[in-house]
Every structure is written in structure tokens, then in C-alpha cells.
Amino acid sequence: MTASTVLTRIQSLQQIVVTAAQMRQIEERIFAAGLPVEALMEKAAGLIARRVKALYADRHQHLGVLVGPGHNGGDALVVARELHLDGYTVSLYCPFSNLKDLTAQQYRYCQSLGIPFVEQVDALKDCDVLIDGLFGFGLQRSLSGDIETVVNQINQWSQPVVSIDLPSGLHTDTGAALGTAVCATHTLCLGLWKQGLLQDQALDYAGSIELIDFGVPLTDVWAVLGKPPSVRRITPEQAIAHLPLARPAATHKYKMGHVLLICGSRRYAGGALLTALGARASGVGMLSIAAPKALKATLTAQLPEALVWGCDESETGAIAQLPDGLDLSVYHAIACGPGLTMDAHAVIQQVLSQKQALVLDADGLNFLAQQGTIPTLQTRQAPTVITPHLGEFKRLFPDLADPMPCRIMAAQAAAAASGAVVLLKGARVAIADPEGTVWINPQSTAALARGGSGDVLTGLLGGLLAQTIAAPSPSHSILDSVLAGAWWHAQAGILAMQERTLLGVDAFTLSQYLLPALIREI
Structure with a gap:
């Protein structure tokens, strides 16, 4: 041998x-x-x-x-x-x-x-x-x-x-x-x-x-x-191999993916910022953000490289509608949900009808659960990634979650029912695709049990998906990007915990450890 x-x-x-x-x-x-x-x-x-x-x-x-x-x-x-x-x-x-x-x-x-x-x-x-x-x-x-x-x-x-x-x-x-x-x-x-x-x-x-x-x-x-088996474990070698760490010498920003984040409200202003920080760390070529007008100045100050669309607001400070000049078709991927509140339901419905790859989290998932429209994801003409935590999963898939003796089988069944890639959050993240394959991320830390950690993940996944779609490769799929993003996010939490203890890893800090964690691994 x-x-x-x-x-x-x-x-x-x-x-x-x-x-x-x-x-x-x-x-x-x-x-x-x-x-x-x-x-x-x-x-x-x-x-x-x-x-x-x-x-x-x-x-x-x-x-x-x-x-x-x-x-x-x-x-x-x-x-x-x-x-x-x-x-x-x-x-x-x-x-x-x-x-x-x-x-x-x-x-x-x-x-x-x-x-x-x-x-x-x-x-x-x-x-x-x-x-x-x-x-x-x-x-x-x-x-x-x-x-x-x-x-x-x-x-x-x-x-x-x-x-x-x-x-x-x-x-x-x-x-x-x-x-x-x-x-x-x-x-x-x-x-x-x-x-x-x-x-x-x-x-x-x-x-x-x-x-x-x-x-x-x-x-x-x-x-x-x-071969390959249906249940597998994510390894560092596999995750790193599917991160966009190599680029052609003559490339430019328009070839490195353009992601649109639709997130935030006056009540949950941090959701927009944390999602954007996750996307920024992904290395995506172009970052655009659609958020309530009240947040535009803050987002522009924190992320001067981003293109920020200020959206009309409802009385509650949610996004009432997307600007007329915002053409959703130009983006390689859209990440939607963190901090939106359910008052942004019209925007979520609009996004679901688009042909772009979509990462759906938080209030995007709550909208699906409220409307009972999970089966409609099957009709989308582009990949969909949903990232529920256990509570959201129970609302989306009540028949699978009560009881849930096995998270792996539950994620597998949810992916088959929805036609989406399902990332079931937890201490051991389970990621399933509609074809029946399940991947488990074997490492994490309780330090990630903090509000906003999932927002960082949503942005990171959106940025990785945009790059995958902008520069497609036969050996690199949407699922590969999701696996790599989940692993990377967990490694950032682990490194931050090791340096700052379990108590010192707020979501903003987590976003600042994404690149140091990657540098340590490569």
C-alpha cells in the first residue's frame, strides 16, 4: 500500500x-x-x-x-x-x-x-x-x-x-x-x-x-x-479544501461573487451588522446590504466597503419594501432573515420567489413556519439553505421534531421534505441535502450559545455561496460551501473560547475570530 x-x-x-x-x-x-x-x-x-x-x-x-x-x-x-x-x-x-x-x-x-x-x-x-x-x-x-x-x-x-x-x-x-x-x-x-x-x-x-x-x-x-456513505463527518482537510482560498491572479471583484443581505430592523439593528461582518469575512467580492433607512449610516460607518440600500420602514421599524432600484437578479446569492421581524413578511415573500441561491434564517424561517409554506421551497429554481436552531426546526417540521430521538435522521427527513439544504444548529451541527446525505460537524463550543452567533453564520454562508456560484467548479458544490462555513464558524468559536473563556465570546467577538481561526488551521 x-x-x-x-x-x-x-x-x-x-x-x-x-x-x-x-x-x-x-x-x-x-x-x-x-x-x-x-x-x-x-x-x-x-x-x-x-x-x-x-x-x-x-x-x-x-x-x-x-x-x-x-x-x-x-x-x-x-x-x-x-x-x-x-x-x-x-x-x-x-x-x-x-x-x-x-x-x-x-x-x-x-x-x-x-x-x-x-x-x-x-x-x-x-x-x-x-x-x-x-x-x-x-x-x-x-x-x-x-x-x-x-x-x-x-x-x-x-x-x-x-x-x-x-x-x-x-x-x-x-x-x-x-x-x-x-x-x-x-x-x-x-x-x-x-x-x-x-x-x-x-x-x-x-x-x-x-x-x-x-x-x-x-x-x-x-x-x-x-460509496459515498449517506452519513459522514466533516474533517478539517475537507472543509479547508472547499474554502475560496485560491484565486486566479487576474481576477476582479465582480468574479468573486456578489451577495445581498436582507436583514435588520430598528428593534434588531445588530442583526444586520453581525450578518454583514460574517459575510465580509467570507472574502466575497461584493457585499450589498438591504436594511431599514435608520440603519444605513451605522452600517456604512462600520462597513465602508459595503453597498447599503436604505429601505422604507414600517411603523415598527421593519423593512416595509425593497427599493425600486434594487434588482435582485444581479446577485449570486441572497441571505435573508436576521433581525427582520415578522413585519417584513412581504419582503421575505418577494425573496422566496427569486431565482437566486438563498440562505434563510431567523425571521425568514419564522415566516415559513407561520405560513406553513415549507413545501414551496421545492418549487424554487435555485438552491435554498435553511439554518434553523432547534426551536425553529420544531416550528418548521413539527412532525419530525416531537419527539426527535435522532437529529441526524430529523435533518435528513427535513431536507427531503423541503428540497433545501438543512443546517440544524446545535452542539453538533447536522447538515442534510435533499438527496439524503448528512454531514456532522464534530466540534463546537458552548461559547456559541450567544445571541447573534447565528447571524454571523448566515452572513458567512451567504458570502461563501456567492463565491461558489460566481466561480463554479465541478468539484465544489453549494453543499460543500455550507459544510466549510459551518466548520469555519465553529473553529472561530473554539479559538475565541480558548483565548477569552466561555464567557468572552459575544457575536461581534466571534466575527473577529473568523480569520484568525482560519489562519491557525491552514
């Missing part, structure tokens, strides 16, 4: 996301091809042991290992064995009498090595580190009885916990706790990313997550998932 082939494989693995059923099918193909289950267990657990040693290098530490009845428990026993042989003090706790055959074999071997088994979980309370090998992927039933008590008990302790594959008790697909679940410090996900680990519900349990590559053949992955 060449170096480039290895790199391609590693990059592919970082994108692939599987359900429990899909992972089971992939493993069955591996075993049917001749790899013994024992060999896979030894390899995967050996890699976990190596990672645990890297995380906790002091061999004077006492490690407590929780052993389950299935192959996740077998992995834990191999990890315990390797750490014991490497000089660590290890204690084992296995609250099950019936073990799978292979796990029972590993159990007996650990006994023969003299690794102590404790009768009560309390005996692990003074361990320096706990390794959770109770349950792996595919768990369906809620934890109950003594096991529920054990999990709740260790969650009250203060030592770090390393979970093998998933925190025990976590649903593999939805990320929901099945009654209760282990609160891990680190989760070492085996082979391929499990879908549940990339959902909001898992965040309180999974801790820091990393992939342990034990050599899943891509041929088996494609055989089960198809």
Missing part, C-alpha cells in the same frame, strides 16, 4: 459514520473473510492499551477495569492484561456470571496471571483511572438493577474514566443514555465513528472522543454503506 493510499484511507475513516447495524455487518464481512474474532480483539485492545499508556504514563497508577459479558468486556480484559504486564497495578471488576466464550477465555487467562478481581465496585473507588468495558456498540436495553447502581456510583467519583468504543449505557445510534450511562473522560471509539457519539445527547457522557483505527478494510465499508 503506497503512502498516498494510506493517507486516503485514513482521511476516509475520519469521515465515515456508522450505526450499530452497519458496524455489525462490516465486522461480519471481516470475520467471513477469514480474520478470527480473537485476532481482532487482540489488535483493537492492544491499540487501546497503547493509548491508555500514552494518556496515563505513570506506571505507579492503579487502574480499575470494569468488565462486561460481551466482547467489549473481552477487550477490557486484554487491555487489563497488557497494562498488568507493562507494570501497572490493575484490579478487575466483573459483575456478570455468564460471559461470551471468548470473553470467558480472557477472564481465565487474567486469573492465571494473578490479576486480582474484586467483588464490589467500591473496591475501585481509590483507583487513579477507571477503564469502562461494560457494554459496547449495539446496546438496546436500559441499564437497570445492580448495573444501573454501579454506573451511577462510579459517576459520582472523581477519577478519569476511559470508555472502550462507547460509554456503557449509551445508545449507539442516537447518543441517548439508556436509563443511565457512564460519564467518560475519554472515549476510544473502535474502528469507525459511531453515530451516537456525534449527537448532542452524547456530549454529557462521551468526554474527549478519538478514533482507534484497527484496520477496517474500506472495501467492506463501501460494501455495507455504499
Whole structure:
């Protein structure tokens, strides 16, 4: 295998996301091809042991290992064995009498090595580190009885916990706790990313997550998932590759995209400014803003390069109508919604009828929900991107949101119903296109839970879409721009949080970190 082939494989693995059923099918193909289950267990657990040693290098530490009845428990026993042989003090706790055959074999071997088994979980309370090998992927039933008590008990302790594959008790697909679940410090996900680990519900349990590559053949992955698979994870390499970082030497501003922002009101003046700051950072060639006349002077002072259209206002200070001289057809993309208020409904309706690519947020979405006109997006003759947070999503798609066990499936169904690219905001943004593909942004920060953060994203997406349409490429789609924008926005929040703490990332500050975050990554 060449170096480039290895790199391609590693990059592919970082994108692939599987359900429990899909992972089971992939493993069955591996075993049917001749790899013994024992060999896979030894390899995967050996890699976990190596990672645990890297995380906790002091061999004077006492490690407590929780052993389950299935192959996740077998992995834990191999990890315990390797750490014991490497000089660590290890204690084992296995609250099950019936073990799978292979796990029972590993159990007996650990006994023969003299690794102590404790009768009560309390005996692990003074361990320096706990390794959770109770349950792996595919768990369906809620934890109950003594096991529920054990999990709740260790969650009250203060030592770090390393979970093998998933925190025990976590649903593999939805990320929901099945009654209760282990609160891990680190989760070492085996082979391929499990879908549940990339959902909001898992965040309180999974801790820091990393992939342990034990050599899943891509041929088996494609055989089960198809190529490309329908659910994927955004990677930095992919996002950066689809940002407009390269330009022809002889280009000019009219070839670098022209975006129109329709936003703001006297009540929500900041919505227009924050959206414009996001668009400015995108590098778009031309930036135009349609806002109430009362905001024109402020916007011009803050963004002297922008072309600001002052619009007639309603009695409430909303945009009453767009100026007669404003020709919407000249723009490559329009971003509409932040700060408009529902009094600008006539303008929103006008924008929906245009043939330009459209990013719709905030009151643009509220208008669709109020009118019940989501299906009309199917008839638009240009791409539409909608960016709801959870509350807006529930109003737009009540049948999909109540209940919403899986954000990934909900976004997928919403994109199919609307014909739009759906960016469902949250700690783990899910982005779905009408063809059924879903992408998950695996990194974010709670620092973005501030008013106006979404306005910055709307402007950033509008500017990126305008550039994509102005300079089309067969390898770069509207969806690619949305994925790149979501990733970039999150990275800006992460960098700002690292430098300013969770409390120091207001939306204006966020907009000022967009370019520093990109510089750091490239």
C-alpha cells in the first residue's frame, strides 16, 4: 500500500459514520473473510492499551477495569492484561456470571496471571483511572438493577474514566443514555465513528472522543454503506479544501461573487451588522446590504466597503419594501432573515420567489413556519439553505421534531421534505441535502450559545455561496460551501473560547475570530 493510499484511507475513516447495524455487518464481512474474532480483539485492545499508556504514563497508577459479558468486556480484559504486564497495578471488576466464550477465555487467562478481581465496585473507588468495558456498540436495553447502581456510583467519583468504543449505557445510534450511562473522560471509539457519539445527547457522557483505527478494510465499508456513505463527518482537510482560498491572479471583484443581505430592523439593528461582518469575512467580492433607512449610516460607518440600500420602514421599524432600484437578479446569492421581524413578511415573500441561491434564517424561517409554506421551497429554481436552531426546526417540521430521538435522521427527513439544504444548529451541527446525505460537524463550543452567533453564520454562508456560484467548479458544490462555513464558524468559536473563556465570546467577538481561526488551521 503506497503512502498516498494510506493517507486516503485514513482521511476516509475520519469521515465515515456508522450505526450499530452497519458496524455489525462490516465486522461480519471481516470475520467471513477469514480474520478470527480473537485476532481482532487482540489488535483493537492492544491499540487501546497503547493509548491508555500514552494518556496515563505513570506506571505507579492503579487502574480499575470494569468488565462486561460481551466482547467489549473481552477487550477490557486484554487491555487489563497488557497494562498488568507493562507494570501497572490493575484490579478487575466483573459483575456478570455468564460471559461470551471468548470473553470467558480472557477472564481465565487474567486469573492465571494473578490479576486480582474484586467483588464490589467500591473496591475501585481509590483507583487513579477507571477503564469502562461494560457494554459496547449495539446496546438496546436500559441499564437497570445492580448495573444501573454501579454506573451511577462510579459517576459520582472523581477519577478519569476511559470508555472502550462507547460509554456503557449509551445508545449507539442516537447518543441517548439508556436509563443511565457512564460519564467518560475519554472515549476510544473502535474502528469507525459511531453515530451516537456525534449527537448532542452524547456530549454529557462521551468526554474527549478519538478514533482507534484497527484496520477496517474500506472495501467492506463501501460494501455495507455504499460509496459515498449517506452519513459522514466533516474533517478539517475537507472543509479547508472547499474554502475560496485560491484565486486566479487576474481576477476582479465582480468574479468573486456578489451577495445581498436582507436583514435588520430598528428593534434588531445588530442583526444586520453581525450578518454583514460574517459575510465580509467570507472574502466575497461584493457585499450589498438591504436594511431599514435608520440603519444605513451605522452600517456604512462600520462597513465602508459595503453597498447599503436604505429601505422604507414600517411603523415598527421593519423593512416595509425593497427599493425600486434594487434588482435582485444581479446577485449570486441572497441571505435573508436576521433581525427582520415578522413585519417584513412581504419582503421575505418577494425573496422566496427569486431565482437566486438563498440562505434563510431567523425571521425568514419564522415566516415559513407561520405560513406553513415549507413545501414551496421545492418549487424554487435555485438552491435554498435553511439554518434553523432547534426551536425553529420544531416550528418548521413539527412532525419530525416531537419527539426527535435522532437529529441526524430529523435533518435528513427535513431536507427531503423541503428540497433545501438543512443546517440544524446545535452542539453538533447536522447538515442534510435533499438527496439524503448528512454531514456532522464534530466540534463546537458552548461559547456559541450567544445571541447573534447565528447571524454571523448566515452572513458567512451567504458570502461563501456567492463565491461558489460566481466561480463554479465541478468539484465544489453549494453543499460543500455550507459544510466549510459551518466548520469555519465553529473553529472561530473554539479559538475565541480558548483565548477569552466561555464567557468572552459575544457575536461581534466571534466575527473577529473568523480569520484568525482560519489562519491557525491552514
